[in-house]
Amino acid sequence: MPRLKRLLPALLLIGALICSATLWFVRELNAPIAHAHAEEYVVIPRGSTSRQIATQLAALGILRRWWPAYLYMRVIRARPKAGEYRFPSPITPLEVVRKLEEGEQRLNRFTVIEGWTRWDIADAMARLPELKIDPQEALALMDDTSLIKDLDPEAQNLEGYLYPDTYSFPPNIKPRDIIATMVRRFRQVWFERFAERARARGQSVHEVVTIASLIETEAKLDGERPLVASVIYNRLQRNMPLGIDSTVIYAAKLAGKWRGDGKVRQSDIERPSPYNTRQALGLPPGPVASPGARSIEAALNPATTNYLYYVREPTRDDGAHNFYDNEADFLRGVQALREWERQRRAQP
Structure with a gap:
């Protein structure tokens, strides 16, 4: 007993030190750290050890000290993954370790604007250095209709089915995979929102998307989309030429004659083409642009007018x-x- 009494203060001191160290360690792992690299990608090379990663992040100021994060990774047996990371500021060491366990890869962004044609999309793809593709190569990939043939057996290319949206993708993605992603996005939106209504109206995907593409290129205001749709349906019902300039422009692009200055010339108006709705009756053979959801909605729900x-x-x-x-x-x-x-x- 006397010996225990002599050891008690030392044991209490050791216990207090352990508690203090534990509390400090927990506070350190949960303390937000502001740093200057929030907008940059930090590359964690393949094969890096936990200590090497912690040291690298401490050198960048993302960690205040390397060893608390390192010890924590050892305790929980974390398996940090190689990748390209963006660490927000501020961020705690605990959040850093969680991100490292989940893994992260640099994602590039690619936006398709409503009303873009496949030529516009091909040009935008060619401007992405990661893809290493020229517009003609991109257009050739868009001639593969296998991704949409079950929905639209009439499709000659993917015009209209490259859904307008913002896409994130890793730097090593192939151009074909980006195109496939756009088509999958169209299919997702179509089946979730529009397929049943088109079926109820007795309209095919081909017809709806073609009409929606005309609406997209003509209507700038959301409130006018159903009105433009009503004009299209009314003129079709009366067997009147649609006379839509975007189809004239599309026909000129197909012929390689479009000058790209926004001016529709008399030679464009007189060009014989099934896409030229100044000359040909009915709908063009297919979509003339990528319609967004609002234009597809208007094609399926036109206003009731005499316009x-x-x-x-x-x-x-x-x-x-x-x-x-x-x-x-x-x-x-x-x-x-x-x-x-x-x-x-x-x-x-």
């Missing part, structure tokens, strides 16, 4: 249109737009 025409409203700069149910009013609208354009050109 047959529309023309841009000259006093607004948001792409608004005026809609008409007779040719005389439409021609007056066209004249008003031409006069506004003439006055604008005449301004110094």
Whole structure:
């Protein structure tokens, strides 16, 4: 007993030190650390040990000290993964270790804009140095319709089925895989939101997406999409040419004659092509752009109107249109737009 009494203070001191060290260690692992590398990728090489990783991150200031994170990884038997990491600021050592266990890879972003054609998408892909592809090679990949043939046996290429969205992908992805991802995204959206309604209306995927692509290229305002859809359906019902400029432009691109300056010339209007709806009756043979969900929605739920025409409203700069149910009013609208354009050109 006397010996135990002599040892008790020492044991209490050791216990207090252990408790203090444990509390400090826990606080250290949970203390947020601000650093200057939040917008950068940190490469953890393959084969790096826990100590090497902790030392590397401490040198960057992501960890205040290397050894608490290292000890913690040893205690829990963590298996940090090689990869390219972004560590937000501030971040705790505990969160750092969790990220290292989960693994992370640099992701690039690729955005397809609503209304883009396959030419636009191919050009955007060619601007990504990681893909090492030119526009013509990308376009050739878009001629493979195997990913969509079950939905649209008529498809000659993937126009209309490269869904507009922002995609994240690793740097070593193949161009073919990016294209496949866009098509899979279309299929996901179609089956989740639109397939049943198209079936109920007796419309094929091909017809809906083609009409939606016309709406996408014509309507700039969400509220006008159902109105533009109504004009398309009304003109089809009356066997009137659709007269949509985006199809004229598409026909010019197919012929290799589009100048890319936004101007539709008389030679474009007169070009014989099934896509030129100034000349050909009915819908074009296929989509002329990538429609988003709002345009697909409008194609399946058009407004009920008698409208047959529309023309841009000259006093607004948001792409608004005026809609008409007779040719005389439409021609007056066209004249008003031409006069506004003439006055604008005449301004110094």
